[in-house]
Amino acid sequence: MQGVTVIDHPLVQHKLTIMRDKNTSTAGFRRLLREISLLLGYEVTRDLQLTTTTIETPIEEMEAPVLEGKKLVFASVLRAGNGLLEGLLDLVPAARVAHIGLYRDHDTLEAIEYFFKAPGDLADRLVIVVDPMLATANSATAAIDRLKARGATNIRFLCLLAAPEGIARFTAAHPDVPVYTAAIDRQLNEKGYIMPGVGDAGDRMYGTK
Structure with missing residues (x-):
């Protein structure tokens, strides 16, 4: 699907x-x-811009690559997004959050x-x-709307699983925001859950119902 990158690394798929x-x-x-968020994080940050700085190794002076520009922001869609956030902060501890x-309203799914x-x-x-599930895309779309209203222009969306219906709605609403995911599952069920999916990621992560 255009605008969607599926991260099919064997370790990602195994986990x-x-x-x-x-x-x-x-x-x-x-x-x-x-x-898994660490592995996904490598891909979503693969093309970050670099510059160089002068350092001294134990052997000699050299020009070495460092990230260019202001520190990036991880935006977690609560509460399940924090499961991905923690791993990403292990990868980029200086990031802003x-x-x-x-x-999600269980009747309207809004x-x-x-x-x-x-x-x-x-x-x-x-x-x-970051949000593990791109299901109906209502939450993801609302999150991007809010961030754009605050001035964000360079945005990426990272999830664990996506449904075709969610991808279609999200890319229609925000065609400028690329999506990165570990898998595109078959469809949504009548309650708006991804099939076959993982269930409710927040409930499974925190042991709630």
Whole structure:
């Protein structure tokens, strides 16, 4: 699908299979989500711009590559997004963090915002939005709307799983925002859950119902 990158690294797919298994424990699911986010993070940041700086190794002076520009922002769609956020911060500990609190109305499936906190200079930074599921895309679309309203222009969306329906809606609403995912599953069910999916990522990560 145009605008969507499927990260099909063997380790990603192996860990995802274990996460799909309903018998995987809460602790195991949480650990695997953190591990897989590191692997996904390598891909979503693959083309970050570099410059050079002068350093001295134990042997000699050299011009060495370093990231260019302001530190990037990870924007977590609460609450499940924090499972990906933790691993990404292991990868880029100096990144800034935004939190977007959204919950899904179980009758309308629309996203309701209850919290938003982000750095003030989003226009000058790459913003990577993280949420494990791109299902109906209501939450993802609302999150991007909010970030753009605050000035963000360079945005990427990173998820664990996506449904074709969610991808279609998201890319129609935000064609300028590329999507990175570990897998595109078959479809949504009548309750808006991805099939075959992993269930509710937040519930499985935190042991709630």
